[in-house]
Amino acid sequence: MEGLQLIVVIGAAIIGGGWLARRLRLPPALVLLLFGVAIGFIPVAGAVALPPDLVLLLFLPALLYWESVTTSLREIRSNLRVILLAAIGLVLVTAVGVGAAASALGLPWPIALALGAILAPTDATAVASVARGLPRRILTTVRTESLINDGTALVLYSVAIGAAVSGTGIEIGPVALEFLWSYLVAIAIGLAIGFVIGWLRRFVREPSLVNTLVVLTPFVAFLPAELLHASGVVAVVVCGLVSSHLPDFDASAVARRQGFGFWEVTTYILNGSLFVLIGIQFHLIVTSIEAVDWPLTLLLSGVAIVLVLGIRLAWFNTIPYVLRAVDRRPAQRARRVHARQRFPGAWAGFRGAVSLAAALALPLETADGSPLPYRETLIAVTFAVILFTLVVQGLTMPAVVRWARLPPDPTEEWENLLAERTALEAVIEQLPRVAEEAGATPAVRDALLEEYTARLDTVSRRMRDDDKTVLPLDDELTGDDGESALRLAVLPVKRRAIAQLRNTRQIDDVVLRRIQARLDAEELRLEARAGDLDEEV
Structure with missing residues (x-):
C-alpha cells in the first residue's frame, strides 16, 4: 500500500473507530486495535509492516513528553517510592519470571529473557487511553510507572539481545552498571535540557516559535541520551516534568492555547495511528508462523499472559504489606489503601506499542549469520499479550473500577477553589495600583472590584478549610440566573449574521475569521463558566 493511501486509511479508521468507541462507550484503543485487525485482512494493507524505529524514535518521544507534561509532579513526589518499585522492581521480576518460564519451555536463556523484557513494561499510551476515570x-x-518502566525494560532488552546475537552469557555486574549509567545519565540530560529550554522560552515570544521549540523539546532530550547509550525514555520524561513545573509567566495566552490544541490533536492522532498499526500487524504475524511452531507459540502465549497478569497482581498485594512493616510513620499510615482499592492499579497493566516495537526490532541473524531462533514466536507471543491486555483487561476495567468503590479525590475540588480564591485575593489587593498604572477610570476600577469581591465571596463560602472539603452548589451560591447559558445560546445567531454578511460580500473572509476568533474566545470563556456551575468545579 502506498504511503498516502495508508495515511488516508489510518485517518479514516481513527475517525470511524473514535466515533464508534464513543457510541458504544468502549476504550478507543480497543476499538482502533480491532479496526486495524480488520484492515490487515485487506490484501493491499496486510503487507504493511510497522517500522520499529517509527515507534521508538518518532512516536514514543512525543507521546511520553506530553504524558509527562500533563502529569502531577506533586503526586509523583508523594508516591515516588511506589512508582520506582513498580517501574524498576516489578519490571525486573516480570522479565525474569517470564524468561524463566520461556526457558523451561525450551527457549535459550538470552532469547527467553528478551521475551520477558519485551513483555515487562506497561504502555503509557494504552494506560492513558483505557484507564481514564x-x-x-x-x-x-x-x-508515571508506564512512563519510566520502558527505560528499565529496554536496557534489559538490549543486554539480552546482545547476548543472544553474540552467543555470550549475561553477567549481573555489567548489567547493573548499565542500568545505573542509563538512568543517571538520562536524568542529568533531562534536567539539563528542561532547564535550558525553559531559559530559551524567556527570549522567544512569537507563539509559533514558542510552540516549535516545545515540539522539538522531546527529541532534543531523546537524542543525546540515545547517543550516550542512556535511556532516551527517562530523559524525555524528566525533561517533561521539569518543563511542566517551570514558571510560564512570559508565555502568552495565544501561545498556550495554540500549544495545548496542537498537542491534544497530535497525540490523539499518534495514539490512534499506533493502535491501528498494531492491529494491522495481526495478519503478518499470524502468516509468519510455521505450522510446526504453532503449539509452542500458543502454549508460550498462554503462559506469558498468566505470568504477566499474575506477577502484577501478586506484586500489588504483597509489596504494600512489606512497606507497611518497614515504614510505620503516621504520614505513611494515612496514605494506606485497602486491597480492593489497589486492584484497579494492578489491573491497569496494559501492554502496547513499545512492546510490539521491541519485538519487531529483534535482529534477523546472530553474529555467525544464522537466523535468530524463535524470532517469529516472540513477535506472536507479544501480540497475543497485547491483545489480551487491551481486550480482556480493557473491557473489564470499568467494572473493576466500579467494584473497587474508589472514593473521589478528597481535595482536588478544594484545591481548584483554593487557586481561584488566592488569585482573586491577589487581584483585589493590587487592583488599585494596576488600575492607576493602566489609566483606568475610577468607575471601571470600582466595577471590577465589585465583581471580583462578589466572586471571592462565592468561592470562600463554598470552601471548608478545616477538612479541605467543598459545599455543593446551589442557586444562592452560584449567583448565576442563566446568564451564561443565554449568552452561549445567542452565539450561533451572531455567527449566522456575520456569515450572511460574508456571503453577500459586505465583509471580507479575513474579517469573518477575525470575528469568529473573538466569538470562539467568548464561547470558551462562557463554557468554562458554565462548566464550573454544572460540574461543581
Missing part, C-alpha cells in the same frame, strides 16, 4: 493518586501512579 481513576482517582488522581492511582492514575498518576500507573501513568
